[in-house]
Amino acid sequence: MNTWKLKFATLAVAAAAAFGMARAENPKVIRFGYPGTGTGGRPYVGGSFVAYARAAGLLEQEFKNDGIKVDWTFFKLAGPAINEAFANKLLDVTLLGDQAAIAGRAGGLNTKIVLATGVRGVTYVVVPPDSPIQSIQDLKGKRVALFRGTAIQLAANRILEANGLSEKDIRVVNMDGLAAQAALASKDIDALFTIGSGALQNQDQGIGRIIYSGKGDDKVIGYASGLLVDGDFEKANPQIVQRIVNVLVKAAQWSSDDRNRDALLQSWAKSGTSYSAFKRDLAGQDVRAILSPVIDDYYRETWKKAVADVKRFKFIRKDVDVDQWIDSRYVDNALKAQGLENNWTRFGADGKAVRVSAVQEP
Amino acid sequence: MPWAGGFSAIDRKPLKPEVDIMTTKGILEIRNLGKAFPANGRKGSLQALDGINLSIRPGEFVSIVGGSGCGKSTLLRLISGLDDEFQGEISIGGAPVRGTSLDRGIVFQDLRLLPWLTAEANIALALENSGLSKADKRQAVAEHLKLVGLEKFAQAYPHQLSGGMSQRVAIARGLVNRPGLLLLDEPFGALDALTRSRLQAELERIWREEGITMILVTHDVEEAVFLGDRVIVMEPGPGRIRRELRIPLPRPRRRSDPRFLEIKEDILREFTGPETAEAESLEPAGRPLAEARLDWAA
Amino acid sequence: MSRSALASGSSIRFSPRPFAAGRAPAPVRILAGLVLPSALLLLWHNASTRGWAPPQILPAPAVAWSSFLDLLASGDLRTHVQASLIRVLISFALGSAAGLALGLAMGLSRRLDDLFGAVFHGINQVPTLGWLPVLIVVVGINDRLTHILIAQAVFVSVAINTQRGIRQVPERLVEVARAYRLSRTQSLRKVVLPAAVPQIFTGIRFGLANGWASLVVVELLVGSEGLGYLMSWGRQAFQLDLVLVAIVAVGIIGWILDAGLARLEGTFTAWRTGEAAA
Structure with missing residues (x-):
């Protein structure tokens, strides 16, 4: 020009x-x-x-x-x-x-x-069905997938904090939602933080059990x-x-x-x-x-x-x-x-x- | 220059007193010796030496002279025991040569000083299995550094030394075990003429003072005549002894002596005929040191 | 002129006298070494200030510098550097020790070389990160993955170069050992190993450089600490200045590690310069 x-x-x-x-x-x-x-x-x-x-x-x-x-x-x-x-x-x-x-x-x-x-977005924590993990406290030292840099990370940190933990207490595996579901199925991770219906889907597929749901948790803002x-x-x-x-x-x-x-x-x-x-x-x-x-x-x-x-x-x-x-x-x-x-x-x-x-x- | 003082004589008792190299038992006998190398890629082999018979008395200085490919260096390697595969026999004092021995020192054509060891440590390397105590080793090394006039360069690395100095370290390494027999493979080939003649004179002095049997392989006829009690002339294809001469000249010899020149020309005529006798040398000078080093570094 | 430590190290190999005589005085050399980094810095500065790239994607050098100071003051940078260094050093120690042992064995025994040599040279053709997918499946994504991957990189490189170094010891020097009837151990210590040191160090340095670079990649996947993590986090958190700080830190630390090895190699090969004689 x-x-x-x-x-x-x-x-x-x-x-x-x-x-x-x-x-x-x-x-x-x-x-x-x-x-x-x-x-x-x-x-x-x-x-x-x-x-x-x-x-x-x-x-x-x-x-x-x-x-x-x-x-x-x-x-x-x-x-x-x-x-x-x-x-x-x-x-x-x-x-x-x-x-x-x-x-x-x-x-x-x-x-x-x-x-x-x-x-008021709802966050879930999903573990494999046969996992001994029952509560947020049990996540300590475990391999936990969460998607860094997204709303999931903030939600996860709030939930951990409400239970007296922090990201440092778990072994974070940074994964996007779909990759985390695959990793849960292959048990490469011990747990995952997720938002939305994917958690329910995992439960239906028999690859996941929900140990925490944000529904009705008044201590943690959605x-x-x-x-x-x-x-x-x-x-x-x-x-x-x-x-x-x-x-x-x-x-x-x-x-x-x-x-x-x-x-x-x-x-x-x-x-x-x-x-x-x-x-x-x-x-x-x-x-x-x-x-x-x-x-x-x-x-x-x-x-x-x-x-x-x-x-x-x-x-x-x-x-x-x-x-x-x-x-x-x-x-x-x-x-x-x-x-x-x-x-x-x-x-x-x-x-x-x-x-x-x-x-x-x- | 430390060399100016010459070698100082030191008390050199034989390493193993029970071996008396002055008796006939110490004679080096070579009988019908032959050596063949496998030919490159083809069947058959390359005959490097054939029908060598030689007998060397203890305390004798024998020069072996010959052109390229006459097998003179191969012969020396067989005597040293570095190469065990040959036909015929080599024995010392009646015992066949098997492998190397500390009683046979060797000075290599290309010196082969280890570049990562100081002059002192290079000499001490030869003493690793001498059975001497630490203190005795240290003393032996110091004495031999002094013998070759390098006491000030004990801590220098080979690359810091001149060609002549390196040569002297190599000679000291060959001598430090006080061997009965010292094998020298074209030791002065890469040196300038002045240094070479100085070292020749000093080598003769060491030989006289120490009474060691020495076998010198060289392509330099003058050097052979200057140092040898006997000169063995070899010819190539396959390597054989062509002629043996006794050198009846008194020591120390003078290169300008007419009889010296006559013998020298006589030998040179064996190779070249009278008109080119001036050539003096039977093959091009040895590989320069620098080249040898690069070889190592590559 | 490349001032890469690895390159200058290998140039020594071709001459027992390093180019000491032809070398420019130190200040000139330092200035020469700064030319390329300064040009890069200028390019970076221009790219961000003239809007060649959005400032969020390529923050200006000044922004990265202040982020560096922040990270330094908060101790975060130290945490990440420390995590990466510990990972790489553990793996490096394991890999180089095993590589040295197998390389020596292969160098000294033709039979072992026949057994492993071909396999090893094959393995050596596969880039370190090429193993990542397989290892993830076998080991899973965890710290063990990091250690195995890095140790493997160092191991193969050290083993192959040690073997090569020993095989390349000139026969003429081995003969010296034979002439003086040195035992196997003696000739190994006095002749073979010193002769093989430069090649062995080539393997060690290459292995460490390769391992360090791979570490950063694995850290993108594993863990919550380390410079690789800092990079991936910087990207996830839309703080690309962190990525830049991490990149520069990876480069500088990689360079320091290599320079450290070069110095170590120097103490083994002081004879080249004759420093020990002084």
């Missing part, structure tokens, strides 16, 4: 900026990330309303008429790999768990959390996840971001409707994890609360606690300001536009309901 063309291009960009982003051209593709893959690497996942939107092709439909493609990437190596993709400008939007998101933010990634995709957008993408395409959030809020509303539960679980089962595993993962949980897209005080508080804990466990070395990071405008717009302001219960920082959902539980 010669200098004149370059200067002209620069001018054009400056002009476009001056006339406002409304005139800016839409992107040709939205690069959407997701931590983890389905069984055997298949490009479907479960456990969130985003997973449902993916399975149902809702975003694709939304942007079809604009000629915008939605390009999904499922990261086997989860959060750490997503942060690298963000840094290399290979990703626009992603779902991400708390620890990796915090690490990315602390590392200087320009991201925004625009939508809640889950709080993990959070959120929808992160790249800061530059958000600045250049605020309408696109709003439309993404709109679609996902709608998906959340459909997902939290008890009448759709069966269909929801069927859509998740495309990931290779069984319908029944998902069903039992959700059993005994406030499903509407964990499928809520609402950014409320409890959501913010959960992230603040996560930042504090991640810092305390020395997983990051710089601080992260949650209030500067979480941007609830998009989700609030969506809720208002769709008349869903009272669809989900809002919780205060203490976790107690502030404004109870207008929807009747069956």
Whole structure:
């Protein structure tokens, strides 16, 4: 490119900026990330309303008429790999768990959390069926798989700490979720920390026995996840971001409707994890609360606690300001536009309901 | 220069007093000796020595001279016992030679000092199995360093020594066991002419003072005549003795003596004919030391 | 000019007089040795400040330096270095002792050489990390895996080079031992081993260098301590500055280990320079 063309291009960009982003051209593709893959690497996942939107092709439909493609990437190596993709400008939007998101933010990634995709995340500890291990305390000195740099590590450290242990007391084997399940089957590891329905699946397959479940453990706060957008993408395409959030809020509303539960679980089962595993993962949980897209005080508080804990466990070395990071405008717009302001219960920082959902539980 | 003082005579009692090398029992007898090397890749073999008969009296200095490939070095190796495979017999005082012996010292053509040992330690190596006490060993080494005028270089490594100095260490190593027989394989081949003639004179002095039997293999006719009581002339293909001469000249010999020159030319004529007799040497000079070292280092 | 210690060590081998005479004075040599590292540092600096790579992926040298100081002050770096060193030294001790023993045996006995030689040279063709998948299956992912893998790397290299070193002792020197009727032990000690030392050290140094590099890779998989772990953790935790600190530490420590061995080799081969005579 010669200098004149370059200067002209620069001018054009400056002009476009001056006339406002409304005139800016839409992107040709939205690069959407997701931590983890389905069984055997298949490009479907479960456990969130985003997973449902993916399975149902809702975003694709939304942007079809604009000629915008939605390009999904499922990261086997989860959060750490997503942060690298963000840094290399290979990703626009992603779902991400708390620890990796915090690490990315602390590392200087320009991201925004625009939508809640889950709080009160449940962690399981799975051992081989014939293992003598009965409790968290029994993990001492054992080979335990956990996925470093992801929400699993933060959850594991919290659980260990609540039981008077730390990572140093166990022999950590760093493995991604699917590799850890294989290692459990071959008994190369004595136990694994995992989140989501995989643990139930292991139990069904007869390769695992759950010795700990985060359900009902009041001493340990559950993990959070959120929808992160790249800061530059958000600045250049605020309408696109709003439309993404709109679609996902709608998906959340459909997902939290008890009448759709069966269909929801069927859509998740495309990931290779069984319908029944998902069903039992959700059993005994406030499903509407964990499928809520609402950014409320409890959501913010959960992230603040996560930042504090991640810092305390020395997983990051710089601080992260949650209030500067979480941007609830998009989700609030969506809720208002769709008349869903009272669809989900809002919780205060203490976790107690502030404004109870207008929807009747069956 | 320490060499200027010459070798100092030291009290050299035989290592093993019961072996009297001055009696006829100490005679080195070589009878109908032959040596064949397997030929490269082909059937049959290469005859290096054939029908060698030689008898050497104790205390005699015998020079063996000959051109390339006449088997003179092979003969020396057989006498030393480093090579046991031959036809015929080699005996000393009636006992057949089997393997090496500390009573037969050897000075190799390429010196073969161990580069990781000091001059002192190289000499002491020969004494490992001498049966001497530590103190006696130390004394023997010191005496022989002095004998070759290198007492100041006891701690030097071979690469720090000049060619002549290294040669003297090798001679000291050959002598330190006080052998009855010292075998010298072209010991001065790689030295400059001046150093060579000095060392020849000193070797003769040691021989006279110590009464050791010496067999010198050389391609240098003048050296052979200068040192030998007898000169054995060998010819190649297969290696045989062509001629034996007694050197009747009194010692110390003078190279300018007309009789000396006459004998020398007589021998040279055996190889080359009269017109090229000036050549003096029967084969190109030995491999330079540097080359020999590289060989080791490779 | 490569200042790799291994390379300069092997160059000595071809000449009993090292290039002492032709060597530049020490300050010049040190400056020359700094040229390449400085150029790399400059490249690194430019790459990060001019945005050739995102700063999160390639932190600036200054950032890495401050992370280094952090890790140093917190004692974390010491913990990791210590863990790696202990692992490598245990494996190295086992591997080199066994390698020396088998190498000596193969060097001195034709029969043993016929038995093991071919197998060993075959094994030597397989890169150390090529064994990793098999070992993981057999041993599992644990510290034993590290020790076996590193010990194996050192063992094979030392055994082969010791055997080679002994076989390459010139016959003319072995004859000296025979001429003076040295016993097997005496000639081993006085003639054969000293002659084989340079080659043996080639094996030891190569083995350690190889083992050190492999260790770091195995640590990516095993354990919660060690420089390899620090690298993998740095990546997992999105702190690529830690990765860079670990890389530099691995390089420097590898270099120090090799320099230590070179110095040790120097004490065995002081005769080359005649230092012992001074």
